[in-house]
Amino acid sequence: MTMNATGGEGTFAELGLRSELLDVLSALGYEEPTPIQREAIPPLVEGRDLLGQAATGTGKTAAFALPVLQRMLHSGGDAGPATLVLVPTRELAVQVSEAFHRYGRILGTRVLPIYGGAPIGRQLQALRRGVDVVVATPGRALDHIGRGTLDLEGLRTVVLDEADEMLDMGFADDIEAILAATPEDRQTVLFSATIPLRIDGIARRHLRDPVRIEMGHTAAEGRQTTPLVEQSAYLVARAHKPAALGRLLDIEAPTAAIIFCRTRDEVDQLTEAMNGRGHRAEALHGGMEQEQRDRVMSRLRAGTADLLIATDVAARGLDIEQLTHVVNYNVPSAPEAYVHRIGRVGRAGREGVALTLVEPREHRMLKAIERVTRQRIPVGRLPTLADLHTRRMELTRVALEECLLQDDLEHFRVLVESLTDEFDLMEVALAAVKLAHESSGAALDEEEIPEVAPRTVEKRRGQRETARDGERRARTPAGGMARLFFSLGRSAGIRPQDLVGAIAGESSLSGHDIGAIEIADRFSLVEVPQAAANEVIAALRRTTIKGRRPTVRRERDTRSGRTR
The missing domain is CATH 3.40.50.300 (P-loop containing nucleotide triphosphate hydrolases)
Known part of the structure; x- marks a missing residue:
């Protein structure tokens, strides 16, 4: 069946x-x-x-x-x-x-x-x-x-x-x-x-x-999403998703955006977080009365709100004329949901943007969406602090240009002339631009968002290619990594997945944390993060691999006698 x-x-x-x-x-x-x-x-x-x-x-x-x-x-x-x-x-x-x-x-x-x-x-x-x-x-x-x-x-x-x-x-x-x-x-x-x-x-x-x-063998297979929608995805760890969303919104500067969340609680928490970052966000979910929903939609259509953060159920049937961006805060639970969501922009000749935040473990679901829609969703790089600084400076410049073109600045002439009696005109202009920039909420008080890798079988296999008899073995571990020696190799039937399973099962590391694996006839070498090396060694003292208890230690540098 x-x-x-x-x-x-x-x-x-x-x-x-x-x-x-x-x-x-x-x-x-x-x-x-x-x-x-x-x-x-x-x-x-x-x-x-x-x-x-x-x-x-x-x-x-x-x-x-x-x-x-x-x-x-x-x-x-x-x-x-x-x-x-x-x-x-x-x-x-x-x-x-x-x-x-x-x-x-x-x-x-x-x-x-x-x-x-x-x-x-x-x-x-x-x-x-x-x-x-x-x-x-x-x-x-x-x-x-x-x-x-x-x-x-x-x-x-x-x-x-x-x-x-x-x-x-x-x-x-x-x-x-x-x-x-x-x-x-x-x-x-x-x-x-x-x-x-x-x-x-x-x-x-x-x-x-x-x-x-x-999942995925559905009636939606073969459906094409509109070419007017520019799609992209960003890999980000769960803990950094609010900051990543805020940064993308700062860069994109949407006229109006709808952000889809899975649950009511997530909607409420994210709405509070985005308002704290200076956005004008409104929540919409099934726990709200119709009167509340109507007020939210009125604010969005009047332009007094620019972000609508909603669940799928609450957003059904909404057609927002000024909508320019759709954001999937989580990868949708089915490809059809993705197609339906991004179809809210790019309607009637309007161009639109669809952004998706992808946790490492959700990467497979993104690939399933690509198969069903028959379109590639490029995985982009999250904007850095430097990107954000450049974008905010550009917005400040645009705001100043608009102000200069309005021709209602005469009221401030006396103030500027009094300042130029004491300061250079360029210094006065610089101070004014600084105040305008900071008053827009553009102070850089953020940290860089760490990059993460997708947890895919293909990536893990690529990281763990076996070097036969150590022929291609690099003598120096990758930066930030330590190489561990295991006293079991091919003669004991050891495969890369056996070592990965033992480490991931017994320590706090997950599969994508593990680097290169090299298996020789009587021993194996595995790269793990330097900070976790001692934990892995201690954890594996109590376990067996292929029914045998291995000796596990840091690899010794045969030239210096030191361990790495």
């Missing part, structure tokens, strides 16, 4: 969720389910197995978390976990655990993330007290199973999240071992951005008559 996630409009109430969960979603500001949620939640609530093709940013965490919590309401309070969620990295384990906690707090759901680099004593204490949901990296989950501290006897649901990434990181054997230790009558849910043969093989072996959901 295969479903294409193209479902129409709907509400969470129509998906059969309990009132407690609906209240939580309403309080969090979620107004409607994403396509993957519309298609996945009903069969998962019924207990069906599911194979879903969906990238980060589509709402898949809620797609499996809500049904898990729904079924848990009927399960009683056993000590052992009812649900095990396997994820590739420590970072994702934390994110998924936080999501379960948000949705399940009112139900008293006990959630425990298990990953390397965290004190195992706390994990053991929590497991002894009893948990409902365990979110774990495969290596650490298998470690607890081997210790007998993770009891899977009462397990009802297993979720494999980002399964293709787990396989790319070398966790295939661990996943097979974990699934073999779970009850045969469990519900199994597998989400993956792609469905290669290895994923299909796992699904055939471990899923029973699964519902299949494929």
Whole structure:
């Protein structure tokens, strides 16, 4: 059974969720389910197995978390976990655990993330007290199973999240071992951005008559977005998104822009942040009365507001004549939503600009949008402080030109003449320009926004090309990196993904933090950030790779005897 996630409009109430969960979603500001949620939640609530093709940013965490919590309401309070969620990295384990906690707090759901680099004593204490949901990296989950501290006897649901990434990181054997230790009558849910043969093989072996959901194979395929819309995307970490948005708006200077957010809370927080930066921003979401909505639209159409920050639901049907820019503060949950959003500019011959802020983990979803729209979305460089300074100086110059052309300056002549008795005329002009520039809010009191790289399988593979027998091995690590020596190599069956999986699973690093990997016959060399080298060495003393415990240390410089 295969479903294409193209479902129409709907509400969470129509998906059969309990009132407690609906209240939580309403309080969090979620107004409607994403396509993957519309298609996945009903069969998962019924207990069906599911194979879903969906990238980060589509709402898949809620797609499996809500049904898990729904079924848990009927399960009683056993000590052992009812649900095990396997994820590739420590970072994702934390994110998924936080999501379960948000949705399940009112139900008293006990959630425990298990990953390397965290004190195992706390994990053991929590497991002894009893948990409902365990979110774990495969290596650490298998470690607890081997210790007998993770009891899977009462397990009802297993979720494999980002399964293709787990396989790319070398966790295939661990996943097979974990699934073999779970009850045969469990519900199994597998989400993956792609469905290669290895994923299909796992699904055939471990899923029973699964519902299949494929995101992106939709009726919108082949639709072309209007050429009058100039599209671009910017990679930015979540913590820096408000600053990145503010900087882009300063550079673009839109006549009017609509900024799309996922939830009501995000709308309210971003509206406050943009107003704090000197913009005239108004919020629009489903939690507002019609009278409030009408006032907001009146301000926008009258030009007393230039930013409308809204959810998709609240913005439906709006046609704003002076709209010049559309901003996706998050990558939309489906390609169709992207097409619909950017179609709000470039109408009736008007040119428009569409900007999208992309978190590193959302890069796959951007690629899915490109496939569906059959258009490339260029990934641009965020403006630097120097760019911002240049743009603000240009705006100051334009404002001064307009003032000079208005010919109503005679009133200030006496003041200028009195100042020139004491100061040079150029110095007076410079001081006046400085005051005008600073009064526009143009003081540079910001920091540079750090660059980030997309978390794509292709990039990770490119970073970890194996140098056979060290033939192409550079003797100096990249700047800011330390090279670690591992006492295992090709003769032990070690592959780049095995080393990446061990490091990402046991330390605070994620896959994209790891640099070049070189595998020789009896040893391997891995570049990691200098500041994290000691943490990685300490974390890997307690783990095994391919069943063997490696010696891990900084590489020694054979010429000087020093470590790097």
